[in-house]
Amino acid sequence: MPEQTEMPDAAQPDSPYAQLLAELRELAVLNSINSTLGWDQEVVMPPAAAALRGEQAAVLSTLIHDRRTSTRMGDLIAACKADAELKADPETDANLRRLRRDYDRAVRQPTELVREIAEVSTLAMHHWKDAREAGDFGAFAPWLEQLVKLNRDTADALGVPEGGEVYDALLENFEPGMRAAELDRVFGELRGGLVPLIRELRENGSRPDTEWMRIPLATEVQVAFNRSVVERMGFDFGAGRLDVSTHPFCEGAGPGDTRLTTRYEETELLSALHSTMHETGHGLYEQGLPKDRRFGQPLAEAASMGIHESQSRMWENFVGRSRPFWEWALPELKRHVGDGAVSGLDVDTVFRGLNVVEPDLIRIESDEATYNLHIMLRFDLERAMLRGDLSVADLPGVWNERMKSDLGLDVPSAREGVLQDIHWSMGAIGYFPTYTLGNLYAAQLWDALRVDLPDLDDQLRRGEFGGLLGWLRSHVHVHGRRYTAPELCERATGRPLSHEPLLRYLEGKLRPVYGLV
């Protein structure tokens, strides 16, 4: 293998920094193996191989954990941090600061606690599936209680950031540098504008037609159309794939290997497209990270889950539900379908139909606007549970009240309510807010890039995505984790995170869709 790791001049072949980079690369290679096995499991693995796959993951995870938390790793980081020459290079300095932080957090978590969470969540996921099926929250409650407690223990072990609260210790796992109080503020402002907007659309607007979505389309035609869009967006199929899985995902295993999945329903004309564009947004970010030179280093990793989600949401919604995009995409779709089944469709019908706002009990079925209310609900409730302000027993009641007051919906059963998501059963607390952060960052980046690309709409009308992708590459992808998400946002857009761009974007798009001025 050629040694592709880039080193500053200060790093001699046997220097601590060179040794550290070599160790990081091997760790990343081990992680990439886990990623490839994960893809295999979801896409091609024979059912009977599940137990073997579990053993493989366990062996690899132990190897990886031991090396991530080794004394040698700690010593190498300390030696490098003490080197003034390394500190003088801003990129290297950023690399080392991120490594120090990751290492400190990794060693702070007692191995026993990590193992207990893994064991309990494996069982909890199992019980959650049955409980959801039966709509029986009581059967899941004891597991959730355990997981909330274990998350509190984890937060204690990790330590609460200065001036923060217990939730912040967990939020750091997904959104380094973000704080619950800041989320609370931005989410509150967004909510203040969203709730009346949604009400006005539904009370005074005219609901777009969505019947056309039920035009059936053979899977192989959908596959070809989806693939052509993904390719056009700039995804490199020489360094990636697009396959089918039950739950769509994107796996960026390492340099040259980024894999997307989607799923098709023959009864729906565009069943897969937006999910495919979403995953492609993730995939373009993975392909844009500087992994060729820096695989294994923080500088080649995503800034945060929220920034990752901003990339997927931008392509899915800001592009994929825009009128200019459909001026290019509808003729493309007609060309793929061939026969007359969609010849009567026009851009206006498709654009308006794709932007219907309709409160739904299920988060993942929700539109661009109401989706954020689902997230705020989850953020508020998990934060309250962690604080001890909300007991697990009271959770379904509070959930149902909030669904009524926020979205006007009665929750018929826990299956369509508090049990709908897998996240808590996996022991993940602090993850949900990254979804709305993705929307917020996407809107704010969209505002900024439209200033730099004044003819973006014309480019989209021609199916030209290179200008957009190029901007994202140079303003977001290339930096990896050099900056935290809040820093990156401010650098790329000139201002700190705000609710305004997202609200303005939704108002500007949805009011005309509903015939309001």
Added chain:
Amino acid sequence: MPEQTEMPDAAQPDSPYAQLLAELRELAVLNSINSTLGWDQEVVMPPAAAALRGEQAAVLSTLIHDRRTSTRMGDLIAACKADAELKADPETDANLRRLRRDYDRAVRQPTELVREIAEVSTLAMHHWKDAREAGDFGAFAPWLEQLVKLNRDTADALGVPEGGEVYDALLENFEPGMRAAELDRVFGELRGGLVPLIRELRENGSRPDTEWMRIPLATEVQVAFNRSVVERMGFDFGAGRLDVSTHPFCEGAGPGDTRLTTRYEETELLSALHSTMHETGHGLYEQGLPKDRRFGQPLAEAASMGIHESQSRMWENFVGRSRPFWEWALPELKRHVGDGAVSGLDVDTVFRGLNVVEPDLIRIESDEATYNLHIMLRFDLERAMLRGDLSVADLPGVWNERMKSDLGLDVPSAREGVLQDIHWSMGAIGYFPTYTLGNLYAAQLWDALRVDLPDLDDQLRRGEFGGLLGWLRSHVHVHGRRYTAPELCERATGRPLSHEPLLRYLEGKLRPVYGLV
């Protein structure tokens, strides 16, 4: 993960034997990861991921090698070997004897030599590809010289078995317990019968029609037909897959995960079938090894490459080119094809056409009879090179002479001659004979199982393969590496390896095919 490792009563949870079994299982899990990555590489990997895959394989191989040759492993084996109670259990005793042998061989190979062979063969394969393309043996000769020398060094390091020759040290890698002198004897006897048989068929027989093979068939129909045959043969698709790759192979990664590949040509009616049946033969062996209980132990591994090949050849040729099989398979094929394209075909035409004997320059294009002459040629030449009786420079001349005298063919270029196979460029010497050993073992097993299954032909005529598979399971698969291949042969068939069953089988089938009595 449930602990599925079976232990004799003597093995207490913390006993050396229990520790040894746990270590072996983890090693097997690491190996299985390499297998899955290997499958991925050949079947689905994006081209740009090749470098990452190389790094993954290197990291894993180092981990595996270090643990296979660790002092701890040696100590555990020694402690178990010294335990009289363990020795008293015949299966455990066999397990320990194989482990001792494997360990001794692994530690005897200097790490430097292993690395040098890996490096040289990587380059040699590259140069071999170019040299073959150009038909330029001179461009490959220096690499082959190095590889022959490195193989001689390896043989020296491994040690020549008592009473054997240098070739035997390498043959042990693929066919434990077999000796070059024994191969020489059996091959010689086979050759003594084969050469006149082939001559007579071609000079006095009437060549069957093969024009029908060129009936085209759409890939999707071939896929469905092949899959139905594989399923009918008894391959468990819940614990395996059938995909497409450039070079067909079978990867038995571990319990519940055995994957086959094949390839299709739309211009040929049965382009994939025999290759598919061949790989399925390997796959049925892998699925029949007792991996559920003993994964990682020699008792769950294949006895030898020759025995593995006997399973693939039996299904490919003894079944797949037999008349009874086609009495079932031809109606099946017609049912899959549907339209009239094959309605005129009859069993006799297909059976005879599939058994044409025709000397071919290319080994892998050769028929059941002449194929063995290709193998004998390679065995004789690689053995002579290793001994120092044949120089690399003289190799093409000797090759071409032998092709003329054995098969009556003039070799137009090294591309169709000495450069056609990848094996030597990979540094593999001692592998070729396992192909003809597979044919020999298959014939001898076939003789024995027909005694136990007197109505086998009727079963095949009905497409019932359970009787055959059951016999192979209980006489071959279930034993793993408990016996060496020669021991297993004698146990399953009641006599030592002989050329007679194969020769008798070929004469009995081919003379009537050619209209001779």
